[in-house]
Amino acid sequence: MLSTNRRNLLKSGAAVGAALLLSQGSWRNAEAQEDGVLRMAWSGSAQILDPAAQNLLDEFQFTRLVYETLTEMGPDFIPKPLLATEWSASEDGLTWTFKLTPDAKFHSGKPLTSADVVYTYSRLTDPKTALVGTSFFDAIAKVTASDPHSVVFTLKYPYADLLTALAGNYGSIIPDGSTKESLSTKPDGTGPFVMAEFVPGARIVYKANRNYRTPGAIGLSEIRQETIAQGNAQVSSLTAGEVDLINQVSPQLVPSLEGQTDVTLLKTPGAGFHSIYINTSDERFAKSQVREAMRLVMDRPALAQIAYSGLGEPSADNVILSSSPYFDAAVVPPEVNIEKAKTLLAEAGYPSGFEANIYTTAERYGLQQMAVAFAAMVGQIGINLKIVTWTNGDLGTQAYRQKELVTFYWTLQSGADASIAPFYESNGSYNGGKSTAPFFSDPEIDKLILAGKAELDENKRKQIYSSLQKIIADRGYILVPYEIPLVVAVSDRLKNFHAFPRGFHDFKYVTLS
Template identity: 30%
Template sequence: MSKKPLHRLRSLALLVIFVLLFSVVYGIQAQDNILRVGMVAPQVLDPALGSNDPEILLNRSIYDYLIEVLPDKSIVPNLASAWTVSDDGLTYSFTLQPDVTFHDGSAFSSADVVYTFNRLKQMESPALNLLGEFEISAPDEATVVFTLPQVNADFLYGVADRFALIVKDGSQPPDFNGTGPFVLSEYRECERAILTRNDAYWKADQPALDGIEFVFINDPITQVDALRSGQVDFIFKISPEQVSVLETEAGITVIQKATNQHPVVRLRTDEGPGQDERVRQAFKLATNRDELNELVLEGRGVIGHNNPIGPSYGVFYNESTEEPAHDPAAACALLAEAGYPDGLNMTLQTINVLGYDVLATVLQQQWTEGCINVEIQVNEEGFYYSDDNPDNWLQAELGITGWGDRPIPQGYLTQAYVTGGVYNETHWSDAELDELVAQAGTTTDQDARTAIYHRIADIFAARGPIIIPWFAPIFGAARDSVQNLDMNPFPGLTDLRAVSLGG
């Protein structure tokens, strides 16, 4: 038994307690060049399935994409150094980067790419909505060939989709054995993930950071407090209210990115009141989108036309789409005609980020005048979107969902609005819409594609089950010590390889 004096043991114990408390509160703050990111705890860690910003940002720091979409929507090489497309648009050949290794030291080759994309099929990954049908082969260790049965105008965006991170041949993710810039050294569920620099990374002079600590903070206000106090360096998806707080804070820079990000206020169409098109139109008539933009976004948004193809898509955006004016009395009349003479009572589900809880409150007030009475249920974002939640966002009869930026309109249409789409939260099935979305996916002529998207906008206006009050910029914030940070319009896709800390 130790004979150390009791006071020394007490001092040692106090020191240990202090260190532990310091570590819990400040993580690895004292270490240089380690970025601390405050974000909601990930729920799904398999890169083929993880869909929200925290899940993607964690995984893309550990794994690599074959090719990447930049914030300006252009596509650039990554693990693939180059590619060619056949004249008929049915064959895509990719040449791979040499001398790339996984974190376990094994060599990266075409077999890993073949395995990854075949696994996306096996897992029924949401990536398939953009990839469509394909076969993949590897004529040699440095070449991968995709063969398509028909033209897919957006196939490269499918290859670069957020779910298409390259995993090792034969692996069973989540095993966190990627080729990416950082190596997972510790994962504490619901608390934090600690990553260290991959010194064998294939891209010269990257990463610039020595490590990343993802600190899991589910409450958005607490995230802001952590940034202000210096406990974290970077947060994303902050609400307009929080922006106003941070804009005046010394040592912090607010990041604003123009995006197609939008809230979807939607009804299920396969059950409940939303089955009736008159009810859908009543909700639209009862909604004052201009007032929502002013009260919730402080006028920062672009008014939406109740379809997901926003102005960031240029000519594909149909600015002439006709929408009914705000008319609560007409909403009441439609509801009475649909069998609700005393008004409609429902529960409105929403999430606690991006000010969507405030949006729900303003909608509640507006809708009352249109004979729609709702109770609001605010959910934690990660849990609301989790497959482990039997009452998640895909089940709600009436809900508000946050849809992040997509580089192309098909990213929304194929996943959320066609019959059987993996994220078809409205459970909508419209034969004309399905046919038009399919046509858009195989049409390479821009004028023809524009006409298709404009017709799709008209369908949403006439009978769609969604309200899109605005298209909004996405906001993040970072301490001034964070350098070379270019936040992606879809924040989870933000590339942290060039980021460093200084000053």
């Protein structure tokens, strides 16, 4: 048997982690103070509260605070115990047994049992369920309870990223019997904070979970996730002491904060990317020549400069970011070639081009700028794009996977499989294969993705994902002109805070001075 328990897994990192946190004070004795209200500024707003149905970063932050998963990912992207205290796997990698903590309770007071885990994953793996998170768990055949605090995962094939997948927000454990209505109106998790108020488009207010199982873990009495759409207003609020954190600083405003006293900028390179999602159910964009022509007119360094003030790094439409160990630097963007692009468009049957809409938002800095610049570039070959600007929430719920061209912001995914499969597997969650939305399908890509999931040898896995990156650069359906860093601005009042590269954060042990 292959086994991992809390003591062995955490031993190597315990000394470093304790040193980092203890240097800020005695965090083990941190008590939530009545005035310990953390206010953070977000440019967008959550729309969906069901953890398995979310698309937006703002929603992922909600889930990170209210719910918990079996395992969790730290900033080092190594899976660690959370609701599962230990686990073991059979030699063939097809059967995994997880022991649950006996101390966890939902906010309603109900103790966590194996029935909750079985219900959560039965819902996620039900082929009739059209949830965004379902394809992340395609490797799971079934989940059963062996006793009230033990669950057994039976897999269809060995899955190298299982522990990583279980740590993702989509695997958040919900109470047995939860309904769509209860998840949308009365979220009931085991997390360190309880949702107290939700005003769509304005704020989410969280109160400390006074019954949280880990003594001293909660040093804040309240967290307020405020929607402040404009970057200048966010900066003004931070410097005036009205908020303590800006989750994502607009790139053009970074210089204005670099000289500020009492403000720290936390920068993580390769933390996300801007993209143009091409709807291949549209007969124009189903033609590979059209997608290739669009790729060939993109001046990627110029787009990075225009849209992200030069902080972005040009990309070859790669959904695996440079911060990933699976990133292949040998896969580079094509050179701009206007004449070849015109020829390809003519071959596709559009010698004079065509008109289309591109949907974007001003609430995620750079997306609208990218859309405008991209429209000018494809205009050179006769593709005339009309810019349609919506709120970020509407972009995620009414445009993404539905309209012909949609700009979108994505954050770093945990693990190689989660970086590619949701976008490019035929039944991928972000591809639309498990919903009524259109999807892209490529048999060779599907075959390689499945091979990558099951391959346990790291060197062989890297070769598989390198091949995938090359294919996607040639014939993918998502244009990724550049990747971007995550820049979080925090007041120096904030102690023990560590920015999570994916852009939503853990606030356990965080205090305000």
